[in-house]
Amino acid sequence: MADSIVNDKRIYIGTAVEGTYNTATTGGSNYTRIWGKTLPEILPESEDFTDEGLLGVSRTNAKKLCKFNWKEPAFPIAGEIDNFSSFMGRLALRAVGGTITITEPVSSTVYLHTAVPATAHQLSGTSVCYSHDANSFLYAGCVVERFKFTQEGLAMPTYEIDMLGTGKHTTPHGLSSLPTSEPSLDCVDPYNSQFIWTDADSTTTDFGAGSRLMGFSFEYKNNHILGDKRMGEGTSGPSGGVLHHRGAIKRGEPTVTASVKLAFAAADIDEWTRYAKNQTFTNGTFRVKGSIASGSTRYALEAIIPTFKIGGPIAVSTNNKIAIATCNLIALDNSSIGGLATIGVQNVTATAYA
Numbered sequence: 001m002a003d004s005i006v007n008d009k010r011i012y013i014g015t016a017v018e019g020t021y022n023t024a025t026t027g028g029s030n031y032t033r034i035w036g037k038t039l040p041e042i043l044p045e046s047e048d049f050t051d052e053g054l055l056g057v058s059r060t061n062a063k064k065l066c067k068f069n070w071k072e073p074a075f076p077i078a079g080e081i082d083n084f085s086s087f088m089g090r091l092a093l094r095a096v097g098g099t100i101t102i103t104e105p106v107s108s109t110v111y112l113h114t115a116v117p118a119t120a121h122q123l124s125g126t127s128v129c130y131s132h133d134a135n136s137f138l139y140a141g142c143v144v145e146r147f148k149f150t151q152e153g154l155a156m157p158t159y160e161i162d163m164l165g166t167g168k169h170t171t172p173h174g175l176s177s178l179p180t181s182e183p184s185l186d187c188v189d190p191y192n193s194q195f196i197w198t199d200a201d202s203t204t205t206d207f208g209a210g211s212r213l214m215g216f217s218f219e220y221k222n223n224h225i226l227g228d229k230r231m232g233e234g235t236s237g238p239s240g241g242v243l244h245h246r247g248a249i250k251r252g253e254p255t256v257t258a259s260v261k262l263a264f265a266a267a268d269i270d271e272w273t274r275y276a277k278n279q280t281f282t283n284g285t286f287r288v289k290g291s292i293a294s295g296s297t298r299y300a301l302e303a304i305i306p307t308f309k310i311g312g313p314i315a316v317s318t319n320n321k322i323a324i325a326t327c328n329l330i331a332l333d334n335s336s337i338g339g340l341a342t343i344g345v346q347n348v349t350a351t352a353y354a
Helices: 087-096 270-276
Strands: 009-014 031-034 046-050 065-070 074-080 097-106 110-117 126-132 135-152 158-164 194-198 204-206 213-221 255-263 281-294 297-319 322-331 342-347
Touching: 009 087, 031 087, 087 097, 087 110, 087 135, 087 158, 087 297, 087 342, 135 281, 194 213, 255 281, 255 297, 270 297, 270 322
Parallel strands: none
Antiparallel strands: 009 031, 009 126, 046 065, 074 158, 097 110, 110 342, 126 135, 135 158, 135 213, 194 204, 194 281, 213 255, 255 322, 281 297, 297 322, 297 342
8 A cells, every 4th residue: 555645735825805705716727836944734534522421321431432523624834935926925824914006116027015913803815725635635724824934143034824714624625737736936035134123213224124133923813712613603624524614714813923133222222221221112124035026126024013012021131242132022902904913925916815
């Protein structure tokens, strides 16, 4: 019997969000392929109930097992940032979930797609297709629970994505013409990454250009509510194994967790002074850059916290006798964007990219 090989696993997401939530996108040409250093096995799991522990009978062992519901599939995707035009950027924008605007850093050549926080509690659905050898499933109603990207020193910047589904699926997936070509990978230059803020004195500082930036981390989490299952939400599954699935997964209140690691300036510890004074900063921008898109403008992924403060304590460490401060940034609600942060993806895709 032939073994199942890990590299034979294929996962795809819809290139656009679902037209009707929890209704899977049709047509394999409407999907894009996922790759990464971490890819999940997305096999449907049932919620099982037994009568174990029943009193008043001869033995308390389980005598029956009942299956009623599909569990919400939860699957992580992680890897190095190596493409700004495929799934990673799409899922980053879908994590924030709101209206996307397109600006042109280079007219008619380079486009920055920026998403603001969603106003609806139900994020738009993403259809996910999973195929591994003869096993295949098409999941509807998947949402991005968490998007995170980080960089440490001159190591390659990395991303982490957590997705959740309603449990609704079909098997086999039933899609034809799924993409078969190998992914095109970009060369991200960690030397060009940036963290920028504007301080209370209206001074804008690019810590990457100033050679003080030693690392950063940005995470956007939707805190979806999983404890509100309701009766009569729908059924799905293989013939003879149809169970109930959820009709929706509503998000909670989004949170942002962000930090920046800076080498101490020789003159003074300016960040500590501003932290102690509880000063407000604006436009904290985390940005990683890829290859040249046009002229001197690069492909890029960015997250912007419009309003924030430095929360304590400021962690101090050393690296080869260099003093390093890790500043935790506390994102504050910003009425102009309707939330805590925006995410943007810069590429050469002229039409809506989400």
